[in-house]
Amino acid sequence: MFKKLSRMTTGTLTAVALLGTAMLTSGDANAEKVLRFSHTDNPGGSRQAAAEVFAEKVSEYTQGRYKVRIYPAGQLANDPKAIEQLQLGGVDFTVSATGSYATHQPSLNLTAMPFLVDTYEQGWEFYDNSAWMKSEFAKLPEKGFRVLSTWEAGFRSFTTSDPLASPKDAEGKKMRVYPNDMIRWTMEAIGFQTVVMPITDVYLSIQQGVVNGQENPVDTIKSLRFYEVAPNITLTRHVYSPLPLTVSEQTWQNFSPEDQAAVQKAANEASAFSRKLVRDSVNGQIEEMKKAGATVSVPEIGPFRDSVQSVYEKAKGIYGDEVEKVLADTAEIRKKLPAN
Structure with a gap:
């Protein structure tokens, strides 16, 4: 009853x-x-x-x-x-x-191909x-x-526990990624081992040594304070995000x-x-993070660009002609709006 x-x-x-x-x-x-x-x-x-x-x-x-x-x-x-x-x-x-x-x-993965555009x-x-x-x-x-x-x-860059001057420094290091094939392939091409996890878990995971770093735009790095636990900020700007x-x-x-x-x-x-x-806000955010103890560097980008060439071929193997459409569109845009 x-x-x-x-x-x-x-x-x-x-x-x-x-x-x-x-x-x-x-x-x-x-x-x-x-x-x-x-x-x-x-x-x-x-x-x-x-x-x-x-x-x-x-x-x-x-x-x-x-x-x-x-x-x-x-x-x-x-x-x-x-x-x-x-x-x-x-x-x-x-x-x-x-x-x-x-x-x-799935084809939206192609927007995360590395180095598609250079400016906002x-x-x-x-x-x-x-x-x-x-x-x-x-x-x-x-x-x-x-x-x-x-x-x-903005553009995605790295925050890592140790300095990241070149892809060689990525060897043996664990990088957090979100569930996106293109980002994962790019990180693995650079040399990282990848670990998928929600962004809400990243701060603690770096602090506990589960991963050695993460990659996100400067605004996100500042807002979520990743520079506190991974104080080496490397401005590769590898993906517009x-x-x-x-x-x-x-x-x-x-x-x-x-x-x-x-x-x-x-x-x-x-x-x-x-x-x-x-x-x-980007420049001011970078200065604030420097004052808080972060080390900010701009590496030679050539070795990073060279390391990710395999990503485009990998993408073509899955997405076919769609890759060429994206690359053609972005090439035309870079020609129309050249970086200073």
Whole structure:
């Protein structure tokens, strides 16, 4: 009798909770609807700053019909899980490295091929206007999410326990990577052993000697304080690593056309904010990390470029002509927007 009553009570409570949620989200047409935004950056990082701009603009441009609630530092999920939650409608927005989405659209791995672009401007042109990139993003809604805009993180570089002057210094060292074939192949071509783990585990893993280092943009290195446990920062800039802002396709289809336009406008403005913030902050962040005890170096890049040539051939073996399309697009962009 008690067990039966307990089950009935649980079922009743669940029904009440669901009814309450429904009333909050679909009752009064003028009621504020809360949208959940998950990301893994710390509260003081650039992703959080851009997310706050996005949230403010969504509220403004929808006349307060929607409120974006931000959950930083992996409170809801790490990057792969947040993307899965997008597909299920468990979160409404996330922002993560392009390669994080490659689990669901494998050809996006190609954006992480090493040394594709040399400047921010070249990277922006590739992500905003290249034919290949546009075609890739157009495939994502059928996966359960879509790209609204691309935010900035910058170029990936290394933080390691020991100095990294050349690929020879990578031999026998363990490098953390996220689940992305291209990044893993690049690290292995340089000479590292690779260990896949969520970014939220990296600080402690370096501290405990599970891995000898990690690679990320300067903004992420600073925000997540990796320089504290791996104080040798080597500015190889081996991969351009921006952050597509994505929305759950379920959420997107529930917006009216007017609210879709409002959210898109907010995303575009947050992108412009993010790009300017990150580009303009890098030198200052490097100086702050130096003052905190980090050693920052710019190595001779030639040996690193030479060491990763096998990555392009490996990619062609899996992705075929898609590799040439990416290389052709980025070569044309480098010609159009040459580095100073």
